[in-house]
Amino acid sequence: MNPKNNLFDTNIAFSKGIGDQKGALLTSELGIGTYREMLQYYPFRYEDRTVLHRASDLRTGMNHALLRGKLTRFALEGSGSKKRLTAILNDGTGQVELVWFQAIAWHQKNLNQHQEYFVYGKPVQFGSKWSITHPEIEVHVPGQPFTARFTPVYQLTEKLKRRSIDSRTLFRAVESILAKTYSEIPETLPGSLLEKYRLPAKRDAVYHIHLPANENLLNQARRRLKFEELFFNQLQLIKKKFFEKKTTPGPVFGQIAFVHELFEKHLPFSLTNAQKRVIREIRNDVRSGLQMNRLVQGDVGSGKTIVAFIAALMAIDNGYQVCLMAPTEILAEQHFNNLQKLALKLGIEVGRLMGATKAKDRKILHEGLRSGTISLVVGTHALLEDEVLFHNLGLCIIDEQHRFGVAQRARLLDKNARIRPHMLVMTATPIPRTLAMTLYGDLDQSEIDELPPGRKPIVTTHRFDSHRAAVFGFLRSQLGEGRQIYLVYPLIEESEKSDLKDLEDGYESISRAFPGIPLSIVHGKMKPRDKAFEMARFARNETKILVATTVIEVGVDVPNATVMVIENAERFGLAQLHQLRGRVGRGSGQSYCILMTSYKLSADTRKRIETMCRTNNGFEIAQTDLELRGPGDLMGTQQSGIVELKIANLGLDGPILKEARASALEILENDPELSSPGNQPVKNHLLQVGDQGTNWSRIG
Numbered sequence: 021m022n023p024k025n026n027l028f029d030t031n032i033a034f035s036k037g038i039g040d041q042k043g044a045l046l047t048s049e050l051g052i053g054t055y056r057e058m059l060q061y062y063p064f065r066y067e068d069r070t071v072l073h074r075a076s077d078l079r080t081g082m083n084h085a086l087l088r089g090k091l092t093r094f095a096l097e098g099s100g101s102k103k104r105l106t107a108i109l110n111d112g113t114g115q116v117e118l119v120w121f122q123a124i125a126w127h128q129k130n131l132n133q134h135q136e137y138f139v140y141g142k143p144v145q146f147g148s149k150w151s152i153t154h155p156e157i158e159v160h161v162p163g164q165p166f167t168a169r170f171t172p173v174y175q176l177t178e179k180l181k182r183r184s185i186d187s188r189t190l191f192r193a194v195e196s197i198l199a200k201t202y203s204e205i206p207e208t209l210p211g212s213l214l215e216k217y218r219l220p221a222k223r224d225a226v227y228h229i230h231l232p233a234n235e236n237l238l239n240q241a242r243r244r245l246k247f248e249e250l251f252f253n254q255l256q257l258i259k260k261k262f263f264e265k266k267t268t269p270g271p272v273f274g275q276i277a278f279v280h281e282l283f284e285k286h287l288p289f290s291l292t293n294a295q296k297r298v299i300r301e302i303r304n305d306v307r308s309g310l311q312m313n314r315l316v317q318g319d320v321g322s323g324k325t326i327v328a329f330i331a332a333l334m335a336i337d338n339g340y341q342v343c344l345m346a347p348t349e350i351l352a353e354q355h356f357n358n359l360q361k362l363a364l365k366l367g368i369e370v371g372r373l374m375g376a377t378k379a380k381d382r383k384i385l386h387e388g389l390r391s392g393t394i395s396l397v398v399g400t401h402a403l404l405e406d407e408v409l410f411h412n413l414g415l416c417i418i419d420e421q422h423r424f425g426v427a428q429r430a431r432l433l434d435k436n437a438r439i440r441p442h443m444l445v446m447t448a449t450p451i452p453r454t455l456a457m458t459l460y461g462d463l464d465q466s467e468i469d470e471l472p473p474g475r476k477p478i479v480t481t482h483r484f485d486s487h488r489a490a491v492f493g494f495l496r497s498q499l500g501e502g503r504q505i506y507l508v509y510p511l512i513e514e515s516e517k518s519d520l521k522d523l524e525d526g527y528e529s530i531s532r533a534f535p536g537i538p539l540s541i542v543h544g545k546m547k548p549r550d551k552a553f554e555m556a557r558f559a560r561n562e563t564k565i566l567v568a569t570t571v572i573e574v575g576v577d578v579p580n581a582t583v584m585v586i587e588n589a590e591r592f593g594l595a596q597l598h599q600l601r602g603r604v605g606r607g608s609g610q611s612y613c614i615l616m617t618s619y620k621l622s623a624d625t626r627k628r629i630e631t632m633c634r635t636n637n638g639f640e641i642a643q644t645d646l647e648l649r650g651p652g653d654l655m656g657t658q659q660s661g662i663v664e665l666k667i668a669n670l671g672l673d674g675p676i677l678k679e680a681r682a683s684a685l686e687i688l689e690n691d692p693e694l695s696s697p698g699n700q701p702v703k704n705h706l707l708q709v710g711d712q713g714t715n716w717s718r719i720g
């Protein structure tokens with residue numbers, strides 16, 4: 021290893037004011053074990069000390085004040101542990117007493133009467149007298165501001181605070197580390213990028229993120245570090261894509277007779293331009309000889325299923341098998357029913373496999389897949405099991421209501437030992453471009469950004485629980501017009517008894533309010549068979565209201581159901597609300613979504629509800645969701661192994677991400693092995709962070 025790196029690997033215990041004990045605590049509590057880790061532990065906010073207060077303006081409840089004035093009347097008071105040094109600060113508008121219990125001798129010696137000082141601290145009032153204990157104090161040099169204008173505040177744990185490790189402890193440690201390392205901090209980006217985007221040098225960014233001299237330098241430091249973080253994140257993802265794309269062969273699907281037959285005889289509608297475009301993108305991939313890895317994004321109802329089916333036909337036509345994996349049984353069942361209808365017309369055999377599939381049926385299915393008589397199989401995670409073997413798997417389609425892990429996707433692809441199957445991933449609802457680039461940066465992306473014609477936008481309204489009677493009145497009028505209704509209750513954990521009780525109470529009150537109207541109830545505690553039975557009754561229009569938990573979120577497609585009532589809407593995330601709303605608006609009638617809430621709403625909740633009422637556009641909703649919650653909480657991203665971003669925020673830093681991505685792409689295109697002198701900083705950084713499995717020379 022480069023000897024210079026050793027400096028950054030120095031144990032945190034050796035920095036000023038830390039030592040063995042505090043060092044061990046910082047390591048166990050915050051993962052800070054070395055100088056490097058300390059420097060990478062960025063402040064989460066800064067105290068703004070730019071506002072100068074006047075003594076006459078001090079008010080109770082003020083957290084901090086910055087004052088400027090001369091000191092008078094030094095005095096030693098009390099004795100023993102009460103012994104203290106006091107002085108009076110006078111700024112011309114009033115007086116404030118300053119008090120020191122510690123370092124008395126030092127302050128006595130160094131503070132003097134004729135000097136003007138900046139004083140910063142928490143003012144406390146005793147009677148009519150203001151006082152600040154242990155203020156930060158600094159000589160005022162005329163014309164110069166208080167130097168610690170922006171002071172970093174670090175995220176700490178309770179345990180650290182109890183052991184008197186505070187932001188100032190870290191601040192002092194960082195200060196001492198920077199004094200020793202500043203000139204050794206290596207640059208990680210090419211000079212050309214720094215110039216092009218006017219980014220400060222790495223060492224200056226690190227310095228000013230911790231010890232910003234002013235707001236402008238702080239902002240520049242932030243921008244630079246965000247850029248760097250996103251740049252390397254994109255570089256890794258794109259490199260992986262480049263590498264796999266250029267080297268992994270894939271099956272060639274040349275024939276498209278089935279696709280023609282479908283178009284000519286069996287397609288009940290014409291495709292939207294967006295659908296056609298995405299199909300062309302897929303078609304180009306699957307006949308290229310290289311393996312396809314593609315993400316198809318599209319709003320609820322944009323028609324992703326038919327696109328997936330057409331891709332499946334391309335594979336089947338060429339003697340390959342296809343598997344479609346969905347995250348829930350209901351969704352898998354729905355896909356199976358839809359696809360089977362079309363497949364039967366073309367004489368294609370479709371199988372299904374889920375957790376609930378009986379052993380006997382399983383055996384038949386396994387046999388059909390091994391011999392190749394079954395061309396298309398639809399299922400859940402059960403498809404991943406080792407016993408599931410294919411004759412000639414050529415395409416994996418993954419419907420991601422929540423994200424399957426990378427490892428799970430890989431397990432499907434491994435089910436053909438001779439050639440790597442193509443992969444098509446479909447999102448259930450759109451995710452913002454910035455998030456897609458990061459979550460799925462290794463996939464090529466297609467967007468179905470257009471809905472089939474003739475859809476009437478769903479009318480969404482917000483009603484408080486107290487207006488239930490009026491809502492019921494509206495439901496009655498819809499029932500009178502022959503429409504059907506969904507009534508959804510939140511059920512975060514299927515096992516939560518109180519939620520189940522809410523649902524059952526709701527069912528009771530609905531039965532009382534709508535006597536003689538046939539109802540269905542569906543929830544996660546029911547047996548799959550009973551669930552399917554109730555859903556089928558609703559789908560056949562035998563029952564008029566479906567009272568359900570979020571199990572209906574995906575899959576169900578009943579065009580005659582035009583009203584979606586969501587109870588306790590405050591308990592749902594935006595993505596989920598949008599997904600639920602997508603269950604209506606599938607037919608030609610005007611559809612409605614009614615969000616019921618209590619009066620007590622947080623600001624975030626109000627924003628969610630307001631967004632839902634304002635727009636039907638899934639891409640827009642996803643962007644708001646990202647801004648409200650950040651990527652970590654977005655549906656399904658928790659278990660996805662998403663890169664931990666230290667400083668960049670995907671909700672807010674879209675523009676920086678675009679620049680970083682474009683830069684990474686350009687560098688990989690022009691210098692895939694990072695051998696040019698200008699790119700050495702990048703290469704060295706990758707080596708330093710131990711870029712996993714990279715063989716830069718294999719790319720290109």
Ligand code: ADP
Nearest residue numbers: 289290291292319320321322323324325326472
């Ligand atoms: P999603 O993208 O949410 O999975 P689906 O594939 O379930 O959407 O399609 C929603 C509905 O729209 C289905 O009933 C489907 O048959 C229909 N559909 C799909 N494409 C078109 C089209 N081009 N024109 C008319 N209807 C379409």
Ligand code: MG
Nearest residue numbers: 321324325448
């Ligand atoms: Mg779908």
